[in-house]
Amino acid sequence: MSAPAELDRLLGIMARLRDPRDGCPWDLQQDFASIAPYTIEEAYEVADAIDRGDMDDLCDELGDLLLQVVFHAQMASEQGAFGFAEVARAISDKMTRRHPHVFAQVQVDGAEDVNTNWEAIKRAERAAKGDADHSALAGISRGLPEWQRAVKLQARAARVGFDWPGPAPVLDKVREELDEVAAEFARGPVEDNQARLQEELGDLLFVCANLARHAKVDVGAALRHANHKFERRFRAMEAQAAANGQAMAELDLQAQEQLWEQAKAGEAAS
Helix, strand or coil, X not given: CCHHHHXXXXXXXXXXXXXXXXXXXXXXXXXXXXXXXXXXXXXXXXXXXXXXXXXXXXXXXXXXXXXXXXXXXXXXXXXXXXXHHHHHHHHHHXXXXXXXXXXXXXXXXXXXXXXXXXXXXXXXHHHHCCCCCCCCCCCCCCCCCHHHHHHHHHHHHHHCCCCCCCHHHHHHHHHHHHHHHHHHHHCCCHHHCHHHHHHHHHHHHHHHHHHHHHCCCCHHHHHHHHHHHHHHHHHHHHHHHHHCCCCHHHCCHHHHHHHHHHHHHHHHHC
């Protein structure tokens, strides 16, 4: 079947699932707020499939993400707000409008010019909607994961010159913020100093995000890789402990650290 035919089929399935009389009880109970976490989760599943280079899984996960768009559009249609056609039309219009170098006669000199034009067009769009926020930080969604929002805030500030000249001073700032975190831990029990620890740890994480930006490293991808590495090594530790006839919980920290080093060594040897 063609792409339009398959899309029509999917839209029909979603409408059937939400049919008040013959639909699925679970789907009928959902609203925008209850579905939103699944939408975010599916976007991360897409990123994970890309990270693993699994094209079959990527196809499957993109389908799951598309279903989220269809689900939201169906619920909006039931309220008389908009439907899938309006969603598709809106993004088509936006992409055409924001790519005048492709769909109009605007000339650009490389990707940086494209980014500059994109932001200028976004500002004009906000102004046309009556948005009175003229800050360089205007339009950055508060719904973003905080690490991603941190990077966007820093990148926007950098466009008007508010930025470190390179990674070296950012590294110095990381050390400074780490010292401040250590000082807060030294004050006494963490239960008595939660507010200050939260503030100083937030400053440290914010600067680490800035360091990743200067390194041109995606913070989410870097943390995702770190998570994968930890999980891989910890599972190897569990497997080795089981092979020794032991459970991880039965081992003291020194024995567990020895297993960790074995897991690291095993990766290096492979």
